[in-house]
Amino acid sequence: MALDMKQSLRLTQQLVMTPQLQQAIKLLQLSRLELVEAVQMEMLENPILEEAHDGDTPDDEISGIDALVEDSIPPNSNQDEPVSDINWETFLENYYNYDGDYYVRQDEEEAGFETYTSKKTTLPEHLIWQLRLSNFTFEEEQVGIHIIGNLDDDGYLRATLEEIAEDCGADTKFVAGVVAKVQNFDPVGVAARDLRECLLIQAEHWGLQGSLVEKILRDHFPMLEKRDIKALSKTLKLPAEDIQQAIKIISGMEPRPGRAFSDEKIQYITPDIFVHKVGDEYVVVLNEDGLPKLRISSYYRSVMKGKGKQGELTRGYIREKLRSAMWLIKSIHQRQRTIYKVTKSIVKFQREFFEKGVGSLQPLILKDVANDIGMHESTVSRVTTNKYVHTPQGIYELKFFFNSSVGTTEGGTVAAESVKQKILQLITQEDQGKPLSDQEITRLLLEMDINIARRTVTKYRESMNLLSSAKRKRCF
Numbered sequence: 001m002a003l004d005m006k007q008s009l010r011l012t013q014q015l016v017m018t019p020q021l022q023q024a025i026k027l028l029q030l031s032r033l034e035l036v037e038a039v040q041m042e043m044l045e046n047p048i049l050e051e052a053h054d055g056d057t058p059d060d061e062i063s064g065i066d067a068l069v070e071d072s073i074p075p076n077s078n079q080d081e082p083v084s085d086i087n088w089e090t091f092l093e094n095y096y097n098y099d100g101d102y103y104v105r106q107d108e109e110e111a112g113f114e115t116y117t118s119k120k121t122t123l124p125e126h127l128i129w130q131l132r133l134s135n136f137t138f139e140e141e142q143v144g145i146h147i148i149g150n151l152d153d154d155g156y157l158r159a160t161l162e163e164i165a166e167d168c169g170a171d172t173k174f175v176a177g178v179v180a181k182v183q184n185f186d187p188v189g190v191a192a193r194d195l196r197e198c199l200l201i202q203a204e205h206w207g208l209q210g211s212l213v214e215k216i217l218r219d220h221f222p223m224l225e226k227r228d229i230k231a232l233s234k235t236l237k238l239p240a241e242d243i244q245q246a247i248k249i250i251s252g253m254e255p256r257p258g259r260a261f262s263d264e265k266i267q268y269i270t271p272d273i274f275v276h277k278v279g280d281e282y283v284v285v286l287n288e289d290g291l292p293k294l295r296i297s298s299y300y301r302s303v304m305k306g307k308g309k310q311g312e313l314t315r316g317y318i319r320e321k322l323r324s325a326m327w328l329i330k331s332i333h334q335r336q337r338t339i340y341k342v343t344k345s346i347v348k349f350q351r352e353f354f355e356k357g358v359g360s361l362q363p364l365i366l367k368d369v370a371n372d373i374g375m376h377e378s379t380v381s382r383v384t385t386n387k388y389v390h391t392p393q394g395i396y397e398l399k400f401f402f403n404s405s406v407g408t409t410e411g412g413t414v415a416a417e418s419v420k421q422k423i424l425q426l427i428t429q430e431d432q433g434k435p436l437s438d439q440e441i442t443r444l445l446l447e448m449d450i451n452i453a454r455r456t457v458t459k460y461r462e463s464m465n466l467l468s469s470a471k472r473k474r475c476f
Contacts, residue, residue, distance in 0.1 A: 028383060048321040049294050050296075050297050120263060122263060123261035131185075151190070155257035188254070216246055216250070217250065271395055273340070276392075282351070294332070296325060346401050350362055358393070366402060384397070419452060420460045439454050441461075
């Protein structure tokens with residue numbers, strides 16, 4: 001087969017993702033906190049950018065700078081404005097006061113109370129402290145540290161004895177003995193491998209060896225999980241009252257021993273946008289608090305106008321940074337405008353929700369909003385990710401308003417989130433002695449003209465972390 005070279009002309013279309021377009025897309029999908037961090041990082045890297053203060057015009061001069069960047073730079077003029085340098089000697093005299101042994105800042109305020117408070121003790125730290133005080137050999141101590149390192153936040157051991165033995169180079173029986181010693185530590189029930197073992201450790205700690213409580217936990221735990229009092233009473237040949245009393249004691253035990261040492265913190269959400277009701281209309285207002293207001297440095301603008309002694313290389317660097325700064329400011333404004341448009345469209349589609357709550361949420365998909373505002377679905381998806389809106393009904397993520405539909409008996413549709421809310425209300429109002437099964441919930445929803453299958457009810461219930469009817473049953 002002969003090979004030859006030839007030239008051909010072909011016209012094609014392709015999408016080129018410029019760095020500026022990539023930056024705009026990235027800013028569009030950032031959360032509020034991530035946007036603030038990104039802007040602060042850009043301000044550190046780009047000397048052209050500075051934060052505008054109250055009374056300043058952050059970006060009114062952008063249109064003029066566009067032409068300034070593109071025009072050629074005039075030669076240096078004699079009207080140079082000297083840049084004032086910092087008087088470091090005066091600065092240090094005002095900042096520090098030498099006291100012979102150390103420097104003290106003159107305007108330093110008295111440290112707050114938080115400076116003197118200790119941090120919360122974690123579960124591993126609490127267990128290691130007990131381990132050091134216990135009569136452990138060196139080998140037991142090393143295995144014990146490895147065991148503590150394999151505990152989860154609830155205090156359960158998530159590694160097998162074989163895995164720990166292999167990692168520590170010890171015998172499995174030796175590791176089992178160390179695990180038994182660690183299980184005697186505080187909090188009671190720590191280092192258990194499952195819920196049943198955790199409750200048995202607590203029963204032993206409370207002196208319930210050989211009691212009905214221990215017998216139920218050790219031999220009839222599946223029946224206990226189902227709250228099947230009749231089966232327990234029949235199997236143990238004991239009155240139901242005795243079984244109920246034993247279950248009440250078990251219910252008072254701690255299923256998560258590490259709960260007291262949890263370092264979970266409340267995550268406060270700052271909404272990106274507010275929706276207020278003014279008269280009969282809903283007004284959308286962007287939340288600009290906390291977002292840095294950017295402007296172009298006046299000094300570097302004067303350099304571009306030829307008022308400095310800098311050379312062409314310096315001006316080229318400043319010109320590049322000016323382009324980057326202007327594109328960032330424009331991208332942030334475009335991001336805010338897009339969020340505003342999307343929220344405005346959501347308010348139009350979900351007006352019933354803003355009036356009555358989650359039960360009146362309507363089916364909505366990304367395509368509906370995209371067609372309404374004339375944008376692509378991917379843009380709407382990016383805008384609604386990790387963005388929160390403050391409404392008269394509470395704070396919700398923008399993604400919350402997009403959900404699938406469920407058919408009704410009359411041929412209409414209802415939002416899936418609205419169906420979940422109705423399921424939650426039915427379970428909240430049920431008789432805890434006789435909880436509703438998924439089939440009964442399906443029947444009650446059908447009476448509300450909501451046509452839904454039992455398996456769908458089960459899926460929605462599990463998505464809300466609600467237990468089955470057998471596990472929701474309360475005996476007393």
